[in-house]
Amino acid sequence: MAGVSLKCGDCGALLRSVEEAQQHAELTSHSNFSESTEAVLNLVCSSCGKPCRSKTLVFDDFEISFRCLSIQESDLHTKRTGHPEFVDKTSEAAKPINLESPNPTNAADGAPMDVDASGSGQSEEMVVPEVDKKLLEELEGMEFSTARATRALHCSGNTSLEAAVNWIVEHENDPDIDEMPMVPANSKNEPPKPSLTEEEKKMKLQELRERARKKKEEEERRMEREKEKERIRIGKELLEAKRIEEENERKRLIALRKAEKEEERRALEKVRKKLEEDKSTLPVKPVTKAEQMRECLRSLKKTHMNEDARVKKAFQTLFTYAGNVVKNPDEEKYRKIRLSNQAFQERVGGLKGGIEFLELCGFEKSADGEFLFMPRDKVDIVVLNTAGKELQSAIENPHFGVL
Template structure:
């Protein structure tokens, strides 16, 4: 059987003609070729008609287009190979008139820019396809050649080497565009790049604006939640203050009832019938400030002492708050370090102590309620180690925290 292809002995590639073998040798420096009875594959895509000369080409075509059906027409296209370099006779359509129509000229492969050709081959394009793209795109740039390939990908002869008349071969390298056209093309590309950049900047600005709006909404929501929590906290404080006022009024009422019963007992009158008692709220309000209230527990005594301190110095809230914080510091130091005498002993004539606590009526009384006692002729306040009562210190700390944080403390 006659040979239908040339096989490269170095890499095993099958080539259709001597011309393809020469191109392969130039590209790879392979020189060992022999005739083969194995034909080059001709797999034609049933969807677009593109021919593929190997299984690799068909796989790449499937990956690019999604077409999977191919018809094997290898036997139809297989012809005995000619070992002569093909020369095609063709009439020049532009320069030959009707009288010279029988004159044949040699057809050759057009020359293209080798650097552009190497770039296209490095991108994965076959030599024939890259040469055809450069030739028909004006041999100007890689971008123009790639655009031409995309537009003519489905052409049946896209993988065939282009042929031109021998006398026009030198003209193939000349750009098809005039200098004025090149300038216009460059200006057009710059304008296109500028518009693209402007569109990208506008898009980024829209994204940034969306991000600013999102952050603004999050900040507003966080502020709303903070305000809501603050409102709830104030409501809770007011509720606690109302409960405290209610307990104070109830104690006053009980005290009035006890005093009234004591007076009736001293006068020898029988106890008053509870069903007939109709206490009047206004009377209680009038006598509230006149009747002494003596808390029954240590915590109540401390609260009353702090309330008295605030009432006695109501014109200077900053001084009152500083006194409360100083007392809290003394109590906290003892609670944290009960074995340290320096925290359990206070010099009364210390200027800082006098400015913050000693000069305020009720400050020393509060410390005495917490367990401190005067020693050495009233020069010092001392809380003996054996008399340190953590329950009393905790109660003192709780009352001081309430006095500092409750804006309605001591209103009554």
């Protein structure tokens, strides 16, 4: 099969003619070219008919030189226009490549010269294509440059203002859009079409601007929706992360409190066992008068633990009995208590331990059992003072008898 393209052995670019190969070599300094049976891709947009190639030479707007860039023109076209459908006409457009140089050297001065379509070796004059002057003026009136307006009219078939403006909107990012187009001098131009009226021109321009505005607003709304979705997604992720963190902290605190309670329970159990061991090995046996009095008062309070007011009154009454004897040791009336006295029974005699405490202070029951009496010779001020201290401690200490 005859070659239908030239392939660069250095970068793999497919080129449709010797002229393109020369331009490629000038731009890249590549020199290894060979015939290839692989045709240059020719995709045609189903919506607007624009041809697209897989690889092409483009201008670099930001540098003064050219660069050979591998660009998917179909993807770029879809991005600019939103046209996704293309028809593959590669096989229809493929033609055997002409390997003759398009720029033969002039024998006289060694300079290259152009050849015409017939291959006669004579240079072909290139001129600006003829376009509808009125349409050109109308486009210039819309503040388009002369080169851009001329190229738009020529490429859109020189048919109408709307077609030219549509072409400009679609190709506004083309690198050569503001370069004046050139065509062979002997090429034929289509006859100019009648131009629109001034009113029609304004309406068409307004329509195109409105269409572009709506398209831009729709794109902005779409982007805003995407941003909002992303914001909601991130917000949900943050809330879920916070919830998990709080749940883990709650579980940690519960486990910590549980461990503390368990430790406290073990400590109390240890103390309780220790106390029980002490009780079993060291029985409580008061050895002094003060200890006996203190134990008697504890027993009284524990026995009547639900009668705090009555117990407190009993302690105060006992304190009064002991104090009267200390102050008046010679007076018998302070050393003698009738057991059947109703006030005595209500305050001291009716409580278990009350009479026992008086006996520890030195009181004795009479032979007939009617009185508690302390003989004068048995009045012990030290014992009575000790009783007063123990009673005062029992009265003032709210935890007396509890521990």
